[in-house]
Amino acid sequence: MNYEFFIAKRIIKAKQYKSSVSATIIKIAIAAIAIGIVMMMVAIATGMGLQKTIQEKVAAFNGHIQITNFDNNKSEVSLKPLAIKQDFYPDFTQVSGVTHIQAVATKAGIIRTEKTFEGVLVKGVGTDYNWAVFEEFLTEGRFPNVSEKRENREILMSAFMARRLELKLGDTFKTLFLKENTSEIPNERTFEIVGIYDSGFQKFDANVMLVDIRHIQRMNKWKNGEIGNFEVFIDDFGSIDAQTEAVDKATFSTLKAKSVITKFPFIFEWISLFDVNIFLIIGIIIIVGGINMITALLVLILDRTPMIGILKALGSNDLSIRKIFLYNAAYLIGIGLLWGNIIGIAFIWSQHTFGFLKFPNPEQYHTSIIPIHIELWHILALNIGTLVLCVLMLLIPSYIITKISPVKAIKFQ
Template sequence: MNYEFFIAKRIIRAKQYKSSVSATIIKIAIAAIAIGIVMMMIAIATGMGLQKTIQEKVATFNGHIQITNFDNNDSEVSLMPLASDQDFYPNFTQVPGITHIQAVATKAGIIRTEKTFEGVLVKGVGTDYNWTAFNDFLEEGRFPNVSEKRENREVLMSAYMARRLDFKLGDTFKTLFLKENTNEIPNERTFEIVGIFDSGFQKFDANVMLIDIRHIQRMNKWKNGEVGNFEVFVDDFDLVEEKTEEVYNAIPPNLDTQSVLDKYPFIFEWISLFDVNIFLIIGIIIIVGGINMITALLVLILDRTPMIGVLKSLGSSDWSIRKIFLYNAAYLIGIGLLWGNALSFAFIWIQRTFEVLKFPNPKDYHTTIIPTHIEVWHVVALNVGTLVLCVLMLLIPSYIITKISPVKAIKFQ
């Protein structure tokens, strides 16, 4: 067995070690490491959770990649139709990592009531639309049935829009859609609210309403099967830009692609700042934890000064004795990490299960509940990084051992 490790283990197991004057300071140092790990884990879990939640919400309304006509249309409205008989639809097998593709169309309209009116962006969806992502948003009712042979008037409306228009589940209302020739009488459609959703993302909740795509096809006088654009979903959000390029190379030259990152850059630039905050918190806490461990190490050295004198008189080198105390400190850090991880996992589980903590102003973060998300490699990297950095920080204060004289140390005993 390693000589230094053997002595460090004997020191840790010694009864007088646990009842010495340094015991209280050691417990404080362990508690500081544990609390630091809890704070760092919470920072990572909530920061990553918020990023992932916002990414998923934006993708739910737009897909990860949009395939559109190659034109100058910068609006949200579908102007020029696309044929649905494409080689990549309904199964996009040309590019790996594509999980789903769906055809949609959008059209601007105005909801008119006796008291007020509201602008709306109507999104037409078909039988291929993936409603799974909306399951978490659905508050009342159900999703529109778009699989019937004839188009129906069922719509899915946001709770935000329903409140503004004083609507409730089951209400019917009229919506006006302007034609390309503004001199013509607008199209008028009557819809019935069969479902109400709340994504917490006001940018989309404020005006998006989902209907049967056949309404838009008929109003725009498109041919059977023509759609506005395609929404593509990938299995790894981190590869969106790479997959956008691959999709672009796989589709006909008259079509264009746009990733959700390019469509809403301000949103993703904002959530990327969370990483800076996380690293800043981790850095500060590691420094504070390291300073606490330095204090504990110095107390251990002072408490074991006679032992250091004896070991030096027996021929032990300064570096060998330093390693004994570094092993001892690493053990204390490990205890702190163990408690910190246990408390962190407990907090994450409680928050994810019972949703205890909520944002005081959900509009600023586009979600009510504080979300949590953490991966195994985050936990491993955090623990290993904390252990290594704290031990490295202890190398300098352990240098004090080289200044201890064996004669004075033994007399001190």
């Protein structure tokens, strides 16, 4: 054990240290570090939680990557049929990280009731559809049964759409689908609501309903093995650009793969701004915490001026004495980080478990409960970064020790 660390340890344990004039200022500095780490953890957890929630909801409706005909990749409606028999379907083994692939088709229609009407985007799904991504959205009823030998009338409708149309679970209604030749009589289908979902994402809830894909195949006069497009799910959203490129290369030149980021750029540009806010909050809090620690360090130095004079008289150099106070400051920062982590982790766990904090305007953030997501490495990086940056900020103020004269310091005692 070097003597600088030994002296710093003795100062920390001394009774005078806890009852000195500087004790109150030191407690304030510790509290500032603790509150700061709590605020930074909450900022990261809520920011990343909101990003992850929106990403998952957009992917639930569209998949992470869509494979379409090259000349149909800008349309919301399936125009040109695509053969379901592909080398990459039903198991996309050509690209690592792909967890699921499903065939779907979409068609625009108009729901007509006795009182009103509403435009709708009908999404046809088959037996390969991954209903697991919709389980948390399901509020009433069940999912449509698309595994029967014959197509049925069952549909899954959003709670938002049901309220606008004044429909409820078990109701039936008619939907009109225009043909390519608009002069022809539209196709009419009667559907029954067997399930109601609420994703909180109004962009999709306002018009998307799910039905048996065979309805769309029949209305479009497609063959049984023809679909609108494929939806691909991956295990890591962070690598979506690289995965999209790999998927595109693994498909024929007549097909085009595009990610949900490309399809909905405004949504992902918006949530990318959360990163800027997070870094801005972290930067401000670290500066504030560092300033508090600088104040505490200067008070410690003034409080221990006689000791500094004695150490210099005994032959200690300025660097060694600065180390003593930097060790002391690092200890105070560590105490603040410890309490901050305890409070912050407890708060994050409580919000994740009970969800007691909610958005006052959930339609703006596409979720009612404030979501939480943070990983262990985020917490570790935050603690290490705060400790290192605060200690570095203390290097310049600790230079004041070199200006203290041993003779004057000892007389001051």
